Amino acid sequence: MTQTASVPRSPPRLGFGTKTLYGVGSVAFGVSSLGLSSSVLQPYLNRVIGLPALWVGTAIMLTLMLDALIDPMIGHFSDKLRTRWGRRHPLMYLSVPLVAVACFAFWNTPPEWGPARAGPTLILLLVLMRLAVSFYEVPSQALAPELAPDYNDRTGLFSYRFFFGVVGGLGMNVLLYRVFLSPEHGGILSRSGYGLYGLTAGLVMASTIFLSSIGTHRHIKTLIQPPVRKVPTAQVVREVWGTITNPSLIVVMLSGLCSGVSMGLSGALSQYFYVELWGMKAAGVSLIGLAGVAASLFGVALAAPASRLLGKKRAMLTLFTVSVVTTALPQGLRLLGLAPANGSPWIMPFLVGDFFIATTLAITGFIIISSMIADVVEDAAVKTGVRSEGLLFAANGLLNKFTSGIGVFLSGVLLTVVAFPSHAAPGTVSPEIMRHLSLLYLPVTAGMSGLSILVLVFYK
Template structure:
């Protein structure tokens, strides 16, 4: 069935948005697993030193950074009866599921061998996530050119990404990671991670296939640039000229710092909940469930804030709010004015802090991604090329930096404060807990500050984007092609 004709404003149907967004469940499950569970699993359960785990993930991230732009450029120039994006989306489904299953079932090897095992498996899963995520993300600017509709479309993507990841995290803490006679702390029970891996892998496979099939009918309506034969040198030159776009570069910086901050929060969240606040697995799961509210708030507020303030001011405001709210409970505890662990007020305060700090952080990420989508047409006007895949390869890399750079930074903080191996809640020295809080807040403040500074340098406005679309349409009409049609 041919795709439905878009309205003049570029509005999309609800089913299209749902199918497009649902695919990010796969990325959300993988990313929450990497960010929230991987460090504590390989460090406290498997027994690898935290620095070793962080280094392994950073090595995998370096491989990933090379693959991302290549995948973006390949999908931009791919031609098939299934379009530029969908062949890669379908091909990634099974490898993503299998490699994620292997990640949580490491063999009984030496620490040195496990280090290389973790690197290899992390590289494999990141590579196949790249094969899916970049073409899938690049569909957003192809589906609509509307300034505000793009924010709505990406709100669906972020909502499902967070919803999928959070659902698996809560299931892990409430259902799979149960305490037993040998492991009184549920999140340190190795048996639960195997069940978690099996369920998570199946969900990732399903999400990828459902999204690919649900958006398949739009392929015929996507704008297909002319076929070109390029040498490797020409490809490299085009990639460089495209990726050095000023507004894109500042967004890349903002996204990286934003991702590093989120990764730091997620990677150390379980450490803070287990050792700083001394919460049970059930209490941790309750706090994690608050992020469902965060995702819903972000989904509801991102587009209205963008329409009211513009994307750039809204991204700056929400990032400031996310930092301030994250900063408050830990800083109050360090000043000895926060309720003692176990007091009735602790959980409600942390629950509200989790909801609002996470919601504002998600909104900021949605807006930055929507701003990247607007760079596509600005770049097309300057270069004559549509490079959705190349630009969103950077966005995918930034998103994956949440787990890569975040885990590395988290592991370095644990090393710096001399956090003990095999630690038990309530038995970690007070000075170590204090140092963990202080260093965490200092690093977090630096990352948030850098992200806000980068966003301030972005130049594309609503009016500027509309002018760019008009100029592109005029150029297309002059060449006798008629106005560009973007479903």
């Protein structure tokens, strides 16, 4: 028997304070994206802990795939949850203590543990950390179309979300390389430096998640509260299937399948390239992070005007295309012998400028495509009669996480193929090894990114 839902009050127009508090929670996602990214995990587990590169790539791939399977379950559970604190906030609050404990424990295993003992423990903690982040991130994403039901307002709200996410991730990147892994703390392979990072990251994530959850709590009474429905399991399965097979969502998911391979591979190898191919120290890598923070400001500012000027779809396709070309440019020029030489005064402006442009365009594109996914939520609700924000956002990330894991696994394969020396001191790896790695890496990442853009042409 279906119960009648209480009709929520009309959602007030969101002010600067609410948008800011909602966005602040994405600092946690940004920090976790850095800490759980293969760009940090791969060298940490491989070069600091001492696990073989192929093992590390396989482990990261499997934990990403497990996370991808769990996220839709969390999303669906969140859609069906009914409490006096609404559908989303109970899970968001639950993530606060979990993320703090898991993050600290992961980066602070006892130094006397060898790879054989530390490896299994770290994998379990990695799974727990991903799960803890998902308890916040999946419901929080689903909250956006409820807070901002207007078609154009969603782009603005997602701009706040991406801004704080990028600032959180790249800001922590600066701290990691300029403070925790500085020469004073032992350099780029310092185990104690990673430990300090884990403590700081855990506290930052827990506090920003709590602040965002409290800051949006007062809106619970105005959010959509679908009626409690008691339906047969077969009907639930049909509704879920009808939601995740929305044609526009399938296009976005297929695009994510292609881009996930590229992002997973590039993320896993970025530190290797910065340190060994370009000859950067930790301070230099941190400048890349600072450029990303600045790019986030420009990306957020560009999203709404670009969306209005070109339309969401055309703007997103244009921005991603130029971003992919810009991203591939430095290594392409290095392979052709046209890039500035290591040690040249032009090397840092060249790399920082290129990263700034590529990141600005990519962030703007991701803001717009997130707004487009929120539009799919409304389209699916009209067609199925069921609101499934949590399931839709989680389903969109499913294939991307699967293929990101494959990309990370491929990084381990490439490092093994080129015989990359795991315990080599930073900056001592043979240029021929790095050239070989770049020749294998660049066609895969550029090709998969290009294919992901081509698929998005079919978005309706």
